[in-house]
Amino acid sequence: MASFTRGFGGRRRPQDDRTPPGQTLVADWPVMSAGATPSVTPADWTFTISTEHGQRTWSWDEVHALGVEDVTVDVHCVTHWSKLGMAWRGVSLDALFAEVDTSLGYCMVHSSGGYTTNVPLAELLGGRSWIAFEADGAPLTPEHGAPARLLVPHLYFWKSAKWVSGIEMLPADRPGFWEDNGYNMHGDPWKEERYW
Amino acid sequence: MTVPAPTPDRGTVDPVRRRPSWHAATVAEVAPETPRSRRIVLDVPTWPGNDPGQHLDLRLTAEDGYQATRSYSLASSGTGTRLTLAVDRVDDGEVSPFLVDEVAVGDAVDVHGPLGDWFVWRPNTAATDRRPVQLIAGGSGIVPLVPMVEAHRAAADPTPFRLLYAVRTPEDVYFRRELGVAVDATATAPFHLDVVHSRRAPEGATTPAGRLTRSTLADAVFPPADGALVYVCGSTPFVEQVLTWLGELGHDTRDVRAERFGGS
Numbered sequence: 017m018a019s020f021t022r023g024f025g026g027r028r029r030p031q032d033d034r035t036p037p038g039q040t041l042v043a044d045w046p047v048m049s050a051g052a053t054p055s056v057t058p059a060d061w062t063f064t065i066s067t068e069h070g071q072r073t074w075s076w077d078e079v080h081a082l083g084v085e086d087v088t089v090d091v092h093c094v095t096h097w098s099k100l101g102m103a104w105r106g107v108s109l110d111a112l113f114a115e116v117d118t119s120l121g122y123c124m125v126h127s128s129g130g131y132t133t134n135v136p137l138a139e140l141l142g143g144r145s146w147i148a149f150e151a152d153g154a155p156l157t158p159e160h161g162a163p164a165r166l167l168v169p170h171l172y173f174w175k176s177a178k179w180v181s182g183i184e185m186l187p188a189d190r191p192g193f194w195e196d197n198g199y200n201m202h203g204d205p206w207k208e209e210r211y212w
Numbered sequence: 213m214t215v216p217a218p219t220p221d222r223g224t225v226d227p228v229r230r231r232p233s234w235h236a237a238t239v240a241e242v243a244p245e246t247p248r249s250r251r252i253v254l255d256v257p258t259w260p261g262n263d264p265g266q267h268l269d270l271r272l273t274a275e276d277g278y279q280a281t282r283s284y285s286l287a288s289s290g291t292g293t294r295l296t297l298a299v300d301r302v303d304d305g306e307v308s309p310f311l312v313d314e315v316a317v318g319d320a321v322d323v324h325g326p327l328g329d330w331f332v333w334r335p336n337t338a339a340t341d342r343r344p345v346q347l348i349a350g351g352s353g354i355v356p357l358v359p360m361v362e363a364h365r366a367a368a369d370p371t372p373f374r375l376l377y378a379v380r381t382p383e384d385v386y387f388r389r390e391l392g393v394a395v396d397a398t399a400t401a402p403f404h405l406d407v408v409h410s411r412r413a414p415e416g417a418t419t420p421a422g423r424l425t426r427s428t429l430a431d432a433v434f435p436p437a438d439g440a441l442v443y444v445c446g447s448t449p450f451v452e453q454v455l456t457w458l459g460e461l462g463h464d465t466r467d468v469r470a471e472r473f474g475g476s
Contacts, residue, residue, distance in 0.1 A: 022319050051469065053455065159448065198328055
């Protein structure tokens with residue numbers, strides 16, 4: 017039950033039916049990070065998926081060789097901002113997992129600098145997530161995750177781990193960094209799965 | 213309040229997990245904080261308490277049902293049901309001009325919280341971990357650090373605290389009285405405050421106004437060898453610059469706790 021606030025509502029931001037509940041459209045791109053910004057170059061960067069059978073590691077060039085896609089998606093941050101129609105370039109996680117054999121269903125995504133976040137594998141497949149290198153026509157900047165970040169636009173943006181370095185396959189769901197610090201295990205913006 | 217056992221691998225303690233939920237709130241006090249910001253005290257009878265550094269979501273509902281929600285750091289902590297916010301006016305904003313210029317005592321809003329268990333400091337939990345605490349704020353980034361300073365003072369916690377506070381002019385200092393009280397209590401809760409003025413220094417100041425530099429930063433923080441736990445809050449460019457300099461000065465920035473606001 018909402019409390020009505022006397023006199024509020026005079027100057028409203030534009031609304032759009034692509035905006036989930038509790039979100040506000042922004043033009044700029046806020047920077048959200050819990051700590052320092054790691055410095056990783058494409059030459060240093062690798063991506064590793066570890067499973068019950070071992071590890072598979074791709075270099076920068078090897079990931080690109082899997083096929084770079086252009087996607088236009090909306091992103092929604094749990095801190096109440098949304099940015100619609102962002103143009104991204106990246107490689108689908110479908111292409112990486114096509115080269116991996118696993119029967120484990122849960123992913124812990126790892127980043128340089130120690131950040132982690134959990135996503136069920138099924139939610140990364142089917143054209144729903146990418147390893148992204150560019151946004152809005154330019155390579156990612158360090159504060160936005162250079163050289164590569166996960167892009168899972170159907171979940172709140174803390175799941176789209178910056179400086180992504182790999183995925184650890186797990187038999188059961190386990191909380192990552194923010195999920196251990198008060199935020200939802202799943203994070204669907206249309207259901208407002210923000211917090212515990 | 214019981215003190216949870218330390219969790220050694222994190223150098224901190226398990227939070228007192230208070231499940232966040234919606235609460236009806238009434239504006240109890242409003243007062244100018246700086247020329248562009250306002251202190252707002254909310255009365256929230258069902259509030260479960262919060263730790264220093266936590267935040268909340270504040271939701272405004274218009275009479276036709278239109279809603280807007282924003283996150284605000286809490287300038288208060290503890291088990292009380294009176295919550296203090298300090299809201300900076302974003303001129304082209306939708307919510308902050310209303311909160312700074314229009315909201316009045318007695319008005320109703322909704323809040324959701326307490327939120328966030330990372331950018332948090334709790335007093336008297338450092339018996340096994342005497343790391344000094346270095347706080348660094350730019351402008352309104354002081355807000356979540358103030359309850360850390362106040363909780364440290366109120367608990368007479370022996371952890372050495374330093375606060376480096378970067379502002380434009382003397383009038384832009386938030387929570388001047390509360391910070392002064394903490395400075396005066398340094399004998400029981402060690403606390404050192406450095407204020408750096410970028411545009412205009414107070415009259416009679418020995419240091420002229422000037423932007424924060426790597427060298428002024430180096431002089432105003434614990435040396436790297438002290439291994440301080442660092443909290444930084446401010447605009448994105450401020451936080452990025454400070455963290456870059458700390459790294460260059462030899463600080464271990466792997467477990468720095470940072471809160472940024474705004475874009476790059």
